[in-house]
Amino acid sequence: MSDYSNLVNKIFCEDNLVTMSKMPDKFISGIITSPPYNIGTKRKDCYYNNGYQDKDNLSQEEYIQVRVNEFKEFERVLKDDGVICYNISYHNENPILPTLLISEIHNQTEFTVADVITWKKKSALPFQTSPTKLSRICELVYVIVKKDRLHDFRTNKIVSSINQKTKQKFYKNYTNLIEADNNDGIKSTLKASFSEDLVYKLFNIYFPQDSLIYDPFSGIGTTARACKKSSRQFIGSELEEEFWKQSLLLLNNHINQDTVIEAESSKS
Numbered sequence: 001m002s003d004y005s006n007l008v009n010k011i012f013c014e015d016n017l018v019t020m021s022k023m024p025d026k027f028i029s030g031i032i033t034s035p036p037y038n039i040g041t042k043r044k045d046c047y048y049n050n051g052y053q054d055k056d057n058l059s060q061e062e063y064i065q066v067r068v069n070e071f072k073e074f075e076r077v078l079k080d081d082g083v084i085c086y087n088i089s090y091h092n093e094n095p096i097l098p099t100l101l102i103s104e105i106h107n108q109t110e111f112t113v114a115d116v117i118t119w120k121k122k123s124a125l126p127f128q129t130s131p132t133k134l135s136r137i138c139e140l141v142y143v144i145v146k147k148d149r150l151h152d153f154r155t156n157k158i159v160s161s162i163n164q165k166t167k168q169k170f171y172k173n174y175t176n177l178i179e180a181d182n183n184d185g186i187k188s189t190l191k192a193s194f195s196e197d198l199v200y201k202l203f204n205i206y207f208p209q210d211s212l213i214y215d216p217f218s219g220i221g222t223t224a225r226a227c228k229k230s231s232r233q234f235i236g237s238e239l240e241e242e243f244w245k246q247s248l249l250l251l252n253n254h255i256n257q258d259t260v261i262e263a264e265s266s267k268s
Ligand SMILES: C[S@@+](CC[C@H](N)C(=O)[O-])C[C@H]1O[C@@H](n2cnc3c(N)ncnc32)[C@H](O)[C@@H]1O
Pocket: 014, 015, 016, 017, 033, 034, 035, 036, 037, 047, 055, 190, 192, 193, 194, 195, 216, 217, 218, 219, 220, 221, 222, 223, 237, 238, 239, 240, 243
């Protein structure tokens, strides 16, 4: 039998489709991620200042198809009862894009939306010069599962009581509002990281301790750090060498040297 343990607890500096091509079927328990939002390249804070501008400035149709193709590979590598937490924000010029994308994911893949979580941040991005736009203090996290597991996908919810007669289970109350830090205050040219706080709160709802979590857009490694600190296993993919290197340095503060050296040697 093949041993895929060499993929685990690593962040790969490569396209997520390349990383997933090395994984066997039904390998990962879940995905926690935030994809690029197709922000225009003329802005200084776009993700791809260092050479991937073409990938961050796609037409709407191309952008949706690239993301949908990733979901087609998620279908293969995710366990049948797995959960995808997909945090997506929008560009000022095209606020409908995430809605169109989610609709195409539903139409073109085995996946559908099980819940929509509102992530309320600690502070807002002000639009004080706009006569029309609101300050954004919330982002959405789409909870995506396989259509045929809509009612029995795996979670980490705790049973609070069981009716002895009917055997009906009652769970602790989990709401679709999460209040969590904006980010971890890490100095980086990546302006779109989320926070370990958010990731822990998603673990609490969906991902038991034995989970293997994949982040296909790992950025500066927030998901991996939260996994490492909570003894969950992780795999990450990050296209940009600068962010990938920073993610390894940050992980280095929390994991032993051997793991980081191994992770560095996995750059393709
Ligand atoms: C919104 S950021 C994610 C930030 C991450 N959640 C964090 O906290 O650091 C999206 C990241 O995806 C990376 N990316 C874009 N396309 C990719 C691809 N096809 N494969 C791997 N990484 C990709 C970008 O370089 C960027 O760092």
